[in-house]
Amino acid sequence: MTLMLSLKTKMHKRIIIGLGWLGTPLAMHFLSAGHSVVGTTRNSDKASTLALEGIQTVLFDVYDNDLTTLHSDIFQDAYVIINIPPGRKSFKPPLFIARMKSLFDYALLHHAQHICFISTTSVFAGLEGRIRNDSPLTPNDPSGAAHVELELYLKRLAETGDFSCSVLRLAGLVGKDRHPITTLSQKSNIALGRNPVNLIHQKDVVQAISVMLQNTGSKKQHSNSSQAANNLFDGNFYAANLCSSEHPTREDYYIWCADQKGVRSPEFASDNREIVSGKWIDSEQTTTRLQIKLQYPSPYNMLE
Secondary structure, eight states, rough: OOOOOOOTTTTTEEEEESSSSHHHHHHHHHHHTOOOOEEEOHHHHHHHHHHHHHHEEEEEETTTOOOSSSSSSGGGTTTEEEEEOOOOOSHHHHHHHHHHHHHHHHHTTTTTTTTEEEEEGGTTTTTOOEEOOOOOOOHHHHHHHHHHHHHHHHHHHHSSSEEEEEEEEEOOOOBBBTTHHHHTTOOOBBHHHHHHOOOEEEEHHHHHHHHHTTTTHHHHHHTTSGGGEEEEEEOEEEEEEOOOOOOHHHHHHHHHHHHHHTTTOOOOOOOOOOOOOEEEEEOOHHHHHHHHOOOSSSSSGOOO
């Protein structure tokens, strides 16, 4: 039986722009919690399948489709999660940035209550050492630079409006059907083997987004509400990192993974540095403030 949920349900509507590897399980999580869910995909077959699950799905490509493809009514009172990776082969930084900014503007123009933007820890690529939520944004590639610009744009929007915006910066994504060892096992002479691993499991991302959205809202919305005590936001904006709490070395971890999987072990170049550089993403501020416990605190737990 097809589950039909009203788009008029206020405070419970979730819109997920990008029903991909992360967006689809997130949508199913929201649906199981009783929220109405609208999402976008570029695949017509997937749209049909998700519609049978009770998710209203719109065919949409941020590069190719006009924003009016997304009917303005769906944004009314909605919490919008925007999870669109820039793409590796088709990535065009100026176009991606312009289209994403237009998408932010379009959602807020049509009265979305909150935007949650899924970003990446590559916004810290130019740093080394311990990386916290408030570490300076220092990208060193076009994708990282694009995400920094979009984060700052959202922050400026939130500072001037009665809505709220959040950013969740994800470390390397791992899940049941996705693990870095799949590609690394074929490589040799891999540099920087003593650098720390920074990974996060799909289920922990879904949990974090869900909790963040339970605690959203602008100052105006919370000014006369008991929910104000639980409001995460400094003003109307919150940015957080998400990563496992343990950080084994790349060489130790991926050789172990290869052995567990029974695949060829990746070959690392000799790493004789006296001082090991690299970065480790610290999520303690995030997990403490969200009051969550990671299901996969160690990358060693993530191999399924």
